[in-house]
Amino acid sequence: MTVQMQIDRRANRPAVYDRLSNEQLRESLRRMHLIRQFEEGAEQAYMRGLIHGTMHLSIGQEASAVGVCVALGAADKITSTHRGHGHCIGKGADPKRMFAEFFGKETGYCRGRGGSMHIADPSQGNLGANGIVGGGLPIAVGAALAIRQQKRDDVVVCFFGDGASNEGAFHEALNMAALWTLPVVFVCENNQYGMSTSTARSMSVPNVADRAVAYNIPARIVDGNDFAAVAEAAFEATDRGRGGLGPSLIECKTYRIRGHSRSDRNRYRSKDEIDAWSRRDPIVRLEAELVGLGILAEADLAAIRQQVETEIEEGIAFAQESPPPAIADLLRDVTSEQP
Amino acid sequence: MDRPVRELSYAQALQEAMAQAMEADERVFLMGEDIGVYGGAFQVTGDLVERFGEARVIDTPIAELGAAGVAVGAALCGQRPVFEFQFSDFATLAMEQIVNQAAKMRYMLGGAVSVPLVMRFPAGSGTGAAAQHSQSLEAWFAHVPGLKVVQPSTPHDAKGLLLSAIDDPDPVMIFEHKLLYKMKGPVPEEAYRVPIGKADIRRKGRDLTIVATAIMVHRALDAAAILAEEGIDVEVIDLRCLRPLDRDTLVESVSRTTRLLCVYEGVRTLGIGAEISAMIAESEAFDRLDAPIGRLGGAECPLPYNPEMEKAAVPQIPDIVAMARRLVRGTV
Ligand SMILES: Cc1ncc(C[n+]2csc(CCOP(=O)(O)OP(=O)(O)O)c2C)c(N)n1
Ligand SMILES: [Mg+2]
Numbered sequence: 027m028t029v030q031m032q033i034d035r036r037a038n039r040p041a042v043y044d045r046l047s048n049e050q051l052r053e054s055l056r057r058m059h060l061i062r063q064f065e066e067g068a069e070q071a072y073m074r075g076l077i078h079g080t081m082h083l084s085i086g087q088e089a090s091a092v093g094v095c096v097a098l099g100a101a102d103k104i105t106s107t108h109r110g111h112g113h114c115i116g117k118g119a120d121p122k123r124m125f126a127e128f129f130g131k132e133t134g135y136c137r138g139r140g141g142s143m144h145i146a147d148p149s150q151g152n153l154g155a156n157g158i159v160g161g162g163l164p165i166a167v168g169a170a171l172a173i174r175q176q177k178r179d180d181v182v183v184c185f186f187g188d189g190a191s192n193e194g195a196f197h198e199a200l201n202m203a204a205l206w207t208l209p210v211v212f213v214c215e216n217n218q219y220g221m222s223t224s225t226a227r228s229m230s231v232p233n234v235a236d237r238a239v240a241y242n243i244p245a246r247i248v249d250g251n252d253f254a255a256v257a258e259a260a261f262e263a264t265d266r267g268r269g270g271l272g273p274s275l276i277e278c279k280t281y282r283i284r285g286h287s288r289s290d291r292n293r294y295r296s297k298d299e300i301d302a303w304s305r306r307d308p309i310v311r312l313e314a315e316l317v318g319l320g321i322l323a324e325a326d327l328a329a330i331r332q333q334v335e336t337e338i339e340e341g342i343a344f345a346q347e348s349p350p351p352a353i354a355d356l357l358r359d360v361t362s363e364q365p
Numbered sequence: 366m367d368r369p370v371r372e373l374s375y376a377q378a379l380q381e382a383m384a385q386a387m388e389a390d391e392r393v394f395l396m397g398e399d400i401g402v403y404g405g406a407f408q409v410t411g412d413l414v415e416r417f418g419e420a421r422v423i424d425t426p427i428a429e430l431g432a433a434g435v436a437v438g439a440a441l442c443g444q445r446p447v448f449e450f451q452f453s454d455f456a457t458l459a460m461e462q463i464v465n466q467a468a469k470m471r472y473m474l475g476g477a478v479s480v481p482l483v484m485r486f487p488a489g490s491g492t493g494a495a496a497q498h499s500q501s502l503e504a505w506f507a508h509v510p511g512l513k514v515v516q517p518s519t520p521h522d523a524k525g526l527l528l529s530a531i532d533d534p535d536p537v538m539i540f541e542h543k544l545l546y547k548m549k550g551p552v553p554e555e556a557y558r559v560p561i562g563k564a565d566i567r568r569k570g571r572d573l574t575i576v577a578t579a580i581m582v583h584r585a586l587d588a589a590a591i592l593a594e595e596g597i598d599v600e601v602i603d604l605r606c607l608r609p610l611d612r613d614t615l616v617e618s619v620s621r622t623t624r625l626l627c628v629y630e631g632v633r634t635l636g637i638g639a640e641i642s643a644m645i646a647e648s649e650a651f652d653r654l655d656a657p658i659g660r661l662g663g664a665e666c667p668l669p670y671n672p673e674m675e676k677a678a679v680p681q682i683p684d685i686v687a688m689a690r691r692l693v694r695g696t697v
Contacts, residue, residue: 038617078672079493130671141495158455159427192426193458222403228426280466294402307633351669353677360666 039319040254041259046096048321052330054096054253055316058088058309059334061112063279064121067338068111068128068142072288075348079121079126081142082109084285086251090215091116091307094183094276095257097264103151103182104167105162108143108284109215110155113185117152119145121337125345133348139359153315159220160193161214162186167199170273181209183260189220191234200241200273209267211260212243215250217282222294238275250278251308254315281306304322370551373426376409377536378520379485379541382527383410385449385556387417390445393531394421394568396436397449399486402447405489406451406545406618410631429482430681433459435466445531453486453496453540456639467536468511470501482536483527488631489542492677501542503578507607507640513561514539514607520550522605525559533561542579542630564611566618570600572693573624576615576641579611582679588685598691607637615641624692630679633662656692661685693697 036167063082072081086089091112098104098117106113106256114124119135127134127145135145146154151167166184173180191198191214202212214234218225231237238245246262248255256278263274281303285292292300316322357365375380381576386393399406400404401414401424414422425432429450436446450456456463467480490499507514513535523541530537567582568589577585582603589599602614619625625645627638638660645651645658661680669675687697 079495079670127670130674138671138672138674139667141668142492143495143497144670158458189427192428194428194430221399221406222401223399223424223426227424275664289406290403293404339521344462351671354673356664356669356674356677357666 027181039089039165040258042254042258045261046257050096051321052326054092055239055309055312055322055365056330057092057115059330060121060313060337061088061115062309063334063338064115064341065111065140067342068125069132069284071128071342077130079220080287080289081197082287083284084109084112084282086303086307087113087215087217087280088252090213090250090278090280091185091227091254091310091343093212094213094260096257098151098181098183099362100151101178101180102264103106103153103180105153105169105184106155107162107164107187107190108155108159109144109187110145114145114147114152114155117147118150119147119152119222121341122344125341126348129345129348131345131348133344138351150155151242156327160186160190160195163190163195163199164202166210167203167208170203170210171206173209174331181211181264181283182323183213184209185215186215187220188216188218188225188234189223189228191237192220192228197237199274200238202244203273204241204243207270207272210236211263212273214275214277215280216277216279219282219286219295221286224294233277235275243273243275245277247277247279250280251306251311253308253312268300312313313314369424372549373543373552374546375523375548375550376407376546377519378524379409379527380411380413381552382531382556384413384416386423386445386531389556392443393445394423395447395448395449396425396432398425398427400419400424400449405449405471407531407543409485409546410449413565429455429458431463432657434458434466436482436484439460439478440467440480440536441470441478444570445477445481447483447485447531449485452501453488454497454500456484456486456502460655462510463506463536464509467511471535472619474510479534481534483530483539484536484542485539487543488540489544490551490668490675491544491580493670493672493675495670499668501540501629501663503607504631504636507637512535512608513563514540515605516578516607517605518538518579518603518673520548520552522559522565522603524552524606525557526561528556529561529692530556532558537561539561539580559605562606564605564614565603566600566614567603568599568601570586570598572598572617572621572622572624572687574600574602574618575626575628575685575689576602576604577628578607578637584680584682585628587682587686588689591682591686592634592689595690597689599689604637610644612644612648615645616650619645619650620653623653624629625654626659626661626685626688626692628661628680628685630663631671632665634665636676637664638662643684659688659692661688662686
């Protein structure tokens with residue numbers, strides 16, 4: 027049975043893997059682990075009272091973040107969401123500085139001013155997470171306009187949730203992106219819920235992709251827990267953008283395994299539903315695929331996990347040891363004039 | 366002898382007001398994000414959906430502008446919507462419907478219509494939610510003629526003001542400080558009203574009037590207790606309502622104490638304290654002042670995430686004590 031599956035898989039090597047080196051595939055798996063363990067580490071730190079505020083975990087959604095970012099270069103941009111840890115790590119952020127931000131430290135990406143919901147790394151093309159649902163959608167269009175004005179062939183990936191597609195900002199942004207043929211890839215991580223409200227209870231159409239039709243934007247629906255399927259759609263869409271053909275939309279059907287935020291009691295969904303999606307874990311699936319294709323060996327998997335574990339431990343230690351911001355700097359950076 | 370009044374949390378008091386209003390008047394209904402089975406982000410609507418059903422406790426899509434406009438339209442046509450913003454910050458997405466439509470309709474149409482709309486706004490800092498989930502924007506709304514803006518600081522006033530707001534023929538905005546939701550206090554069981562536009566003298570004093578709003582009322586009362594030990598006798602007024610302002614209570618109090626300190630969480634510049642200061646400066650109380658008017662408000666910056674910075678960005682009890690000493694004694 028296993029042998030048979032392996033043979034089938036070899037024959038079914040995803041076409042997109044021809045565009046990715048084995049090293050890139052290994053690194054993609056590593057980043058998915060990094061996201062998972064980063065969030066598990068953050069969750070534990072929260073429960074131990076080491077960090078305050080709230081956080082939105084993307085456990086179970088790692089394939090969409092990494093599968094999309096693997097098609098991006100350093101000069102490409104992303105806009106992210108409140109559930110943005112995966113996007114950050116996908117775009118190459120250092121977990122050390124992410125942890126430092128969680129711990130409110132001066133060494134964090136926002137020098138402790140932003141916290142989980144605002145991590146950004148403009149130097150890597152990450153224009154930032156967002157506390158406002160839908161807030162990043164028009165900004166992504168503006169970033170694409172800037173790219174065009176600067177005569178570059180970079181693209182902008184705009185991550186957003188199913189719930190965000192109910193905001194006016196979504197509709198206004200898609201219209202302008204299409205109208206002006208801008209290089210934006212709208213990536214909807216449809217995890218079936220906006221907080222407690224299911225897509226069935228909040229959308230007049232079954233898929234977010236259906237909405238793209240109204241704006242004349244080509245859209246694809248993919249299994250968001252399948253790294254290769256996401257990556258293939260991402261390359262297709264970024265090729266279009268770089269080629270001057272305008273925006274695309276990718277709808278990744280996925281699921282968040284954890285509650286919406288730290289205060290969620292999961293009253294609006296069943297344990298069966300959560301369990302069923304847990305069995306479609308994107309990391310487990312990618313591992314099986316890479317081993318099946320002979321790209322990685324079991325020993326490589328263990329090494330990756332071990333390396334990630336160490337990196338996470340070091341990240342937390344770095345954050346804990348880092349200094350907090352000086353209270354005297356409270357009014358710094360409100361505008362370009364410093365107090 | 367009176368029975369001791371039962372205690373409820375601020376959130377429970379709001380919930381009871383909504384339940385009583387819905388029982389009494391079938392036109393009253395609730396709208397908001399995740400207010401149904403989730404019970405609201407701060408558990409204010411709780412299990413009301415079980416009692417009143419999804420037709421009267423409506424989960425909206427994440428669409429603040431549109432949903433606020435739907436509430437305006439329903440109010441215009443005789444219904445009594447009570448609209449919850451998940452965080453007051455998200456009202457920025459709905460400003461068009463609130464400011465251009467709801468606030469102006471009665472006047473613009475020559476008095477032909479009325480918009481009996483209630484909007485509830487969880488506001489304020491102190492939860493580590495950072496710049497886009499911690500603001501105190503109540504003064505923005507108080508700047509708009511046509512709106513009424515209330516800011517209850519106790520469970521008692523939360524219930525009474527919400528019931529008055531639902532009765533009111535005009536749009537009423539209720540700012541609820543997030544740190545107050547779990548606070549308990551006496552709340553009578555009957556459906557009583559607290560009048561809109563009346564401040565409340567929470568503590569009588571001779572040396573200084575502190576006018577405070579929301580959570581700052583409690584900090585001012587704590588500061589007053591500390592100051593009392595030093596022989597400084599502070600009067601604490603809970604403003605309760607930003608528009609209309611209770612001019613009479615404030616002028617009378619400052620005329621007696623001869624000193625004024627305004628304490629509020631919204632950004633200090635152009636905040637409610639600016640209006641109160643100007644109002645006192647223009648009034649008969651001005652001649653009685655024995656010290657410059659003082660203001661303590663939010664720092665001139667977005668709310669930072671780091672907890673110590675976040676605290677430093679809004680007035681705390683020691684800040685109030687120090688400022689009160691300065692106003693009364695001339696030194697800290
Ligand atoms: C404008 C705005 N409205 C409401 C919220 C509160 N909120 C934060 S996340 C969220 C759900 C978002 O759903 P979705 O876009 O599907 O993203 P997901 O959380 O599922 O990743 C809500 C309602 C917000 N942050 N901003
Ligand atoms: Mg969602």
